[in-house]
Amino acid sequence: MTTSARSSYLDAEPREDNYLAAGYGIKSWLLTVDHKRIALLYLISLTAFFTVGGLFAVLVRLELLTPQGDLFQSEIYNRLFTMHGTFMVFFFLLPSVPAVFGNFLLPLMLGARDVAFPKLNLLSWYLYVAGGLLSFVAMLAGGVDTGWTFYAPYSSTYANSQVIVSALGIFVAGFSSILTGVNFIATIHKMRAPGLTWFRLPLFVWAHYATSLIMVLGTPVVAVTIVLVAIERLFHVGVFDPALGGDPVLFQHLFWFYSHPAVYIMILPAMGIMSELIAAFSRKRVFGYPVVAISSLAIAVLGFLVWGHHMFVSGQSVFAGFVFSLLSMLVAVPSAIKVFNWTATLYRGSLSFRTPMLYALGFIGLFTIGGLTGVFLASLAVDVHVHDTYFVVAHFHYVMVGGVVMAYMGGLHFWWPKFFGRMYPENVARTAAVLIFAGFNLTFFPQFLLGYLGMPRRYHAYPEEFQVLNVLSTAGASVLGLGFLLPLCYLAWSLKYGRKVGPNPWHAAGLEWTTTSPPPKHNFDAIPTVEHGAYAYAELDAEEVAHA
Amino acid sequence: MPELAATHHGPLAHHFETLEQQKDTCTLGMWAFLVQEVMFFGGLFACYIVYRFLYPAAFLEGAHHLSPAWGTFNTVVLIGSSLTMALSVRAAQLGRRRGTAGFILATMALACVFLGVKWIEYGHKFEDGLIPGVAWHPEPGAAHGLRIYFGLYFTMTGMHALHMVVGLVLMVFVALRALRGRYSPDNYIGVEVLGLYWHFVDLVWIFLFPLLYLLGRH
Amino acid sequence: MKSHVLPLRVYLQVFAALMTLTAVTTGIAFVDLGAWNTVVALTIALVKVVVVVLWFMHVKYSPRLIWVAALASLYWLLILFGFLMSDYVTRVPVEGWAPPIAW
Numbered sequence: 001m002t003t004s005a006r007s008s009y010l011d012a013e014p015r016e017d018n019y020l021a022a023g024y025g026i027k028s029w030l031l032t033v034d035h036k037r038i039a040l041l042y043l044i045s046l047t048a049f050f051t052v053g054g055l056f057a058v059l060v061r062l063e064l065l066t067p068q069g070d071l072f073q074s075e076i077y078n079r080l081f082t083m084h085g086t087f088m089v090f091f092f093l094l095p096s097v098p099a100v101f102g103n104f105l106l107p108l109m110l111g112a113r114d115v116a117f118p119k120l121n122l123l124s125w126y127l128y129v130a131g132g133l134l135s136f137v138a139m140l141a142g143g144v145d146t147g148w149t150f151y152a153p154y155s156s157t158y159a160n161s162q163v164i165v166s167a168l169g170i171f172v173a174g175f176s177s178i179l180t181g182v183n184f185i186a187t188i189h190k191m192r193a194p195g196l197t198w199f200r201l202p203l204f205v206w207a208h209y210a211t212s213l214i215m216v217l218g219t220p221v222v223a224v225t226i227v228l229v230a231i232e233r234l235f236h237v238g239v240f241d242p243a244l245g246g247d248p249v250l251f252q253h254l255f256w257f258y259s260h261p262a263v264y265i266m267i268l269p270a271m272g273i274m275s276e277l278i279a280a281f282s283r284k285r286v287f288g289y290p291v292v293a294i295s296s297l298a299i300a301v302l303g304f305l306v307w308g309h310h311m312f313v314s315g316q317s318v319f320a321g322f323v324f325s326l327l328s329m330l331v332a333v334p335s336a337i338k339v340f341n342w343t344a345t346l347y348r349g350s351l352s353f354r355t356p357m358l359y360a361l362g363f364i365g366l367f368t369i370g371g372l373t374g375v376f377l378a379s380l381a382v383d384v385h386v387h388d389t390y391f392v393v394a395h396f397h398y399v400m401v402g403g404v405v406m407a408y409m410g411g412l413h414f415w416w417p418k419f420f421g422r423m424y425p426e427n428v429a430r431t432a433a434v435l436i437f438a439g440f441n442l443t444f445f446p447q448f449l450l451g452y453l454g455m456p457r458r459y460h461a462y463p464e465e466f467q468v469l470n471v472l473s474t475a476g477a478s479v480l481g482l483g484f485l486l487p488l489c490y491l492a493w494s495l496k497y498g499r500k501v502g503p504n505p506w507h508a509a510g511l512e513w514t515t516t517s518p519p520p521k522h523n524f525d526a527i528p529t530v531e532h533g534a535y536a537y538a539e540l541d542a543e544e545v546a547h548a
Numbered sequence: 549m550p551e552l553a554a555t556h557h558g559p560l561a562h563h564f565e566t567l568e569q570q571k572d573t574c575t576l577g578m579w580a581f582l583v584q585e586v587m588f589f590g591g592l593f594a595c596y597i598v599y600r601f602l603y604p605a606a607f608l609e610g611a612h613h614l615s616p617a618w619g620t621f622n623t624v625v626l627i628g629s630s631l632t633m634a635l636s637v638r639a640a641q642l643g644r645r646r647g648t649a650g651f652i653l654a655t656m657a658l659a660c661v662f663l664g665v666k667w668i669e670y671g672h673k674f675e676d677g678l679i680p681g682v683a684w685h686p687e688p689g690a691a692h693g694l695r696i697y698f699g700l701y702f703t704m705t706g707m708h709a710l711h712m713v714v715g716l717v718l719m720v721f722v723a724l725r726a727l728r729g730r731y732s733p734d735n736y737i738g739v740e741v742l743g744l745y746w747h748f749v750d751l752v753w754i755f756l757f758p759l760l761y762l763l764g765r766h
Numbered sequence: 767m768k769s770h771v772l773p774l775r776v777y778l779q780v781f782a783a784l785m786t787l788t789a790v791t792t793g794i795a796f797v798d799l800g801a802w803n804t805v806v807a808l809t810i811a812l813v814k815v816v817v818v819v820l821w822f823m824h825v826k827y828s829p830r831l832i833w834v835a836a837l838a839s840l841y842w843l844l845i846l847f848g849f850l851m852s853d854y855v856t857r858v859p860v861e862g863w864a865p866p867i868a869w
Contacts, residue, residue, distance in 0.1 A: 107563075114563035116573045182580040189831065190573040191563075217842050220584040224591035228703070235681025237699025239595060245693050250598055253850050254591055304845055308853070319856035320849070527565070575828070579835040586839040587846070594846050601854055620792045624785065631781045634822045641771045740824075747823045754814045758807040762795035765803075 015516050018421070022521040033118035034521060039104035040419070041125050042095065047488070049091035049132055052139075056084035058481065061443075061474040069461035077460035078145035079161065085148030090170050091132045093404055094262060097269035098180055098215075099128070101411050102208045104419065106184065108512035108519060109202050111193025111528045116186035124176045124183070131173030138162035138169060147458060149259070152240035152251035156232035164233055167226045174219045174226075177265075181215030184208055193511070195530035202510055202534045203292055207272025210296035214261045214268070214303065222258035225251065249315045256307035264303040267367075267399060268296055270407030271338055274363055277410050278342045280508040281357035282349025285535035288341040295334035302331040312383045321380055328378035335371055339364060354506075355429040359410030362437045366402025370395055373448065388458075391451025397444045409436070409487065416491065417505045421517040422498030428490045435483035442476025507544065509536050559735040571737045578741040582748050585711075589752050592704050596759060599700065603693025608764035610697035613678060615669065619761035622665050623753065629658035630750040637743040640726065640736035648726040648739060652719050655746065659712055659719075666709055673698070701760055708756060711749050718742055770827045780821045787814050 019036045022028075029037060059080050063071040072080065103121065107114050115121050138144060144166045146155040155163050188209045192201070228239055229251070238244025240251045279286050286292055308316055308324030342364060351357070373395040377383050386392060417423050446469040451457075455466050462470065504513040511528060512519075532539065564570040600607045632654040639647030670679075677685035680699045722742050725731065731739055791810040799806065820826040825836055 112563065116563075117577060118561075118563060120577075178581075178584050182577050182584075185580045186573050186577040189576055190569060216580055216584045217587055217838075220588035221591045221846070224588050224707075227707070228591075228595070231699070231703055235699065237680045237703070238696045239599070239699055245603065245696055247598070247602070249853070250595065253853065254594065257591075257846060257850075304842065305849065308849070317853050317856040317858070320853035323849075323852060572829070576831065576835070579832055583835055583839040583842075586843060590843045590846055593843075594850055597847055597851060598854055601851070616792060616795065620788065623788050627781065627784045627788065630818060630822055631777060634777050635774075638771060638774070638777065744823055747818055750822075751815050751818055754818070755811050758791055758795070758811050762791065762807055763804055765795040 015520055017520050017522075018516060018518040019521040020420070020518050031122075033114070033122055035103050035107055035115050035118065035121055036419075036519065036521075038121050038125050039100050042099035042103065042128070045125075045129055045132065046092055046096055046100065049087050052136070053084050053087035053092055054481065054484070056080050056087065057477065060084060061477040063460050064462070064470045065474050067462050067464050067467050067470075072460060074460050075145060078147075078458070079143035081458055082144045082147050083139050086135060086144070086166065086170070087132075088400075089148055089262075090173050091128075091135065093266045093400055094177060095128055095173075095180075096266075096404065096408050097273060097411065098184070098208060098211060098265075099125075100408075101204075101273060101415065102180070102184060102211075102269060105415065105512055106187055106205065106208060107191070108515065108523055109205055109510060110187065110191055111196060111511050111524065111530065112187065112191040113523050113527075115183050116191060117183050120179050120183055124179045127172050127176035127179070131169045131171070131176065134169030134172060135166050136169075138166035141165070149255065150229065151255075152229065152232070152248045153242065153246075156229045156240045156251070157236070157243075164230050167229055171223055171226045174223050177215050178219045178223075181212040181219070184212040185216065188212075193528050193530055199290060199293065200530060200533045201293075202272075203275035203286060203289065203296070204269075204272035206293040206296045207268045207275070210300040211265050211268045211272075213297075213300050214265050217304070218258040218261040218265070221254060222262075225254040225258070228254070249311065252311050252314055252316075253307070256310045257304070260307040260310065261300075261303045263396075263399070264299050266404050267335075268299060270363070270404045271296070271335075273407040273411040273414075274338075274342060274360055276508075276510070277356045277360040277407075277414055278345050279535045279537070280414065280506055281352050281354060281360065282345050283352075283537045283541065284345055284349040285533075285537060286341060287344035287347075288337075289534070292338055292341050295337045298334040299331065302327070302334070306331050306378075309378050309383070312380055313387050325378055325380040329375065332371060332375050332378070335367075339368055339371075353430075354413075355424070355426060355433055356410040356414035358430060358433040358437075359406045359413070362433070363403055363406040363410070366398055366406060366437075366440070370398030370400075370402055373398065386451055388456055389451035390447040390455045390457055393457050394444045394447035394451060397447070401444070402440055406436075409433070412487070412491070414506070415512075416494070417501045418512060418515075418517050418519070420495055420498075421500055422494045423501050423505060424487075424494045424498060425490050428486060432483050432486035432490075435479055435486065439476050439479030439481070439483050443473050443480050444476070446470070446472045446476075507540065509534065509540050559730075559732070567734055571735075571740075574737045574741055575744075578744045582744060585748055589704075589707070592700070592707065593755070593759075596700055596704070599693060599696050603691065603696065606691040606693030606697045609691045610694055610701065611761060611764045613673070613676065614701075614761045615672075616761050616765060618665055618669055619757050622662050623757045625658050625662045625665070626750050626753050629655045629662070630747055632658060633743050633746045637736065637739050640731045640739040641733055643731075643733045645726055645729055645731075648731060648736075649723045652723040652726065652739075652742075656716055656719050656723075659716055663709060663712060666705060670702075673702075704756055704760070708749070708752050711752070715742075715746050715749055718745070770824075772821070772824075772827075776821065780817055783817060784814055787817075 019034055022034070029041065032038060032041075059072070060077070063069065063077060063080070069077065103115070141162050144150070144159070144161045144163055146159050146161070146163060150163065150167065155167075188205060231237060232240055236244065238246040240246045240248050242248060275286050275292060306324055306328040308320050309328045312321045312325070373391070377386065377392060377395060413424060413429060450466055450469045450473075453466065455462050501517050503516050505517070506513070511530075514528070515523060560567055561570060564573070632651045636648050636651030636655065639651055673679050674683050677683050678698050679702065680695045684695065686694055719742065722738055725738060787810050791807055794806055795803065819836060825832055
């Protein structure tokens with residue numbers, strides 16, 4: 001990929017007009033419309049909410065060390081796992097990759113100066129923080145005990161916890177998500193640099209485009225569902241209450257219409273990161289680029305046709321269950337295609353096992369396990385046995401933590417030098433990655449076994465025979481927690497003491513690597529004209545030989 | 549296409565290259581937003597369809613409690629406001645400052661008439677005791693599911709009214725900007741985008757009206 | 767940058783068409799057509815929506831991408847309604863059970 005103005009690899013001095021130096025003081029950050037600063041604002045708030053969610057997980061795993069419900073009463077335990085799920089899903093997983101990496105990188109990858117609607121972008125962050133604070137306030141006022149899925153009629157009629165406040169927090173955060181989706185759709189369609197056709201785009205961009213479609217099409221449905229739950233609580237209309245003629249399964253339909261595509265909002269951007277990491281650390285273009293690009297769109301579309309697989313035992317008709325089961329098999333295909341293509345990219349690549357690559361490789365293994373167990377769950381008959389057990393819990397943690405969080409960490413390490421002009425310490429980082437991988441598996445693999453053996457989810461007590469597996473799981477959680485603490489420390493450390501880097505420390509392909517590290521406030525001195533496709537590693541290596 | 553230099557005070561925002569790119573991007577952005585609005589109301593229409601299927605008698609009875617006269621009147625008013633809004637956009641396209649603002653004011657007036665009528669209608673429902681959770685005392689022998697019908701009626705028309713109020717607030721801003729000469733034939737996208745939003749509000753009502761007021765009338 | 771300015775006449779014609787359709791839909795509601803009342807009412811509503819979208823919202827003169835956005839929203843709405851109702855219309859009543867009528 002050639003550009004009309006390119007910084008030399010040897011130029012290690014950061015520019016004075018880089019986006020971090022452009023204005024100091026809290027106002028220049030809180031009133032910024034620079035997509036790069038907004039990305040960092042998200043990074044900070046996401047880390048805070050991840051910590052809150054993580055603390056609740058610690059409490060849950062502590063309770064589950066012993067078979068008796070002896071640490072917390074069941075009503076309190078219900079609040080613990082609900083807050084864990086709510087903060088992790090709505091205030092970490094959903095925004096994480098798009099808000100940090102999408103915001104920072106999309107304009108750079110597109111050769112643009114900012115996203116389509118910079119002020120809307122800032123509003124998105126404020127809405128996200130407001131939503132998070134509302135949920136935090138709800139937590140301080142006693143929290144919610146409905147489970148993150150807040151099923152009716154418990155949530156809409158019988159719960160005595162802070163349902164409305166918490167749901168309002170999610171509503172507001174959902175609005176943030178919708179506006180981000182609108183912003184990205186407009187940006188990707190309308191702000192590509194000259195010569196940057198759709199099939200020259202990095203797969204990261206395709207992934208975020210598909211994600212944005214889901215954000216726009218799905219989120220409003222959960223928003224209106226939340227409104228209905230609030231109305232039901234306040235006015236007892238009966239829309240979800242069987243005692244008044246309503247159908248609680250209708251709630252589940254409306255909830256999962258969004259919440260299933262929501263998991264694709266979480267995984268698609270992570271898959272986008274994966275394509276970038278695998279290509280960079282194999283120094284090869286991604287195998288089957290057009291197929292991988294289209295598979296993102298396929299996941300977005302097919303993902304809307306499968307929501308009933310969460311409802312096989314809810315009272316939904318068997319016919320509907322059959323249809324949803326069949327379609328769920330179909331949605332696994334594009335995801336599998338991606339895994340095959342990444343693996344094919346690794347084959348005969350020039351591999352280097354730096355930290356981002358370790359996370360990427362971890363993703364391939366863990367996401368495969370998570371994805372396959374998803375197919376087990378999509379089989380109607382199997383699901384009847386394992387629904388609402390720890391099998392489901394293990395499945396979604398494999399895809400969400402083993403998938404999304406691993407990709408997030410890989411991306412964080414890959415683009416950290418771009419964000420801050422500083423490299424993280426490689427050996428500590430690799431250690432942390434291995435710890436996270438090991439801790440994760442120790443935490444969640446036993447849970448597949450527990451679920452299959454019959455341990456229900458959301459229970460604070462269990463039969464004696466399940467204790468060994470639970471203890472292993474909690475031990476794993478401690479390792480996992482330690483693993484996450486390490487990056488928190490060394491990444492912060494690197495901001496001051498990390499080795500300074502030039503524009504392209506990884507010698508990676510991509511327009512973002514042609515700017516200085518950190519990038520200038522306006523991204524590009526001159527908007528580049530693009531003449532090659534993405535992942536032009538062969539050309540890049542040839543140029544480097546010529547330079548040397 | 550002549551490139552227009554990005555100036556701090558000009559109509560072209562710093563991150564766009566041309567006014568046309570800015571216009572196309574804003575139009576696309578508003579349409580993406582409208583897509584999510586369709587899905588938001590879609591969720592409510594989905595509830596309507598389900599409960600109409602489950603309780604057809606209640607929905608027929610519920611419709612009889614509504615006034616087709618007021619409903620038709622409001623439909624005429626709202627479509628009229630769509631006309632005035634479209635004419636406001638046209639005035640902006642032609643560079644007519646006061647026409648733009650004037651038509652927006654007409655739109656606002658019609659919107660207020662609509663909301664006034666809804667206020668009257670809601671008042672009648674209060675007297676009849678047909679507001680679930682607020683004043684609910686229907687006649688004995690009311691169809692099963694009538695409470696759900698009226699819950700949906702108030703939720704759907706209430707959400708619609710809320711969107712109208714938001715529209716009214718936006719109209720104030722746009723009208724003021726129009727009077728200050730912020731729009732021109734080359735840069736009227738603010739008015740166009742407001743128009744798209746307002747027409748969407750009209751579209752929702754075009755479906756709400758027959759579904760709530762007319763089905764089962766005969 | 768010149769944009770397509772529609773003549774005033776077009777807007778007034780569209781308005782007249784919408785008024786006519788409104789009158790028809792209200793009038794026909796009082797005529798007993800059985801199940802066809804619903805079909806007619808929804809068809810008229812759909813025509814009104816198409817008219818507003820094409821002319822008032824300028825979609826007729828907009829780039830194809832806008833058409834795609836408008837049609838996509840319709841398609842997704844149909845997915846929601848279609849799959850949702852596929853559950854309700856295929857539910858089989860359980861023998862000997864009746865809903866608790868407390869309302």
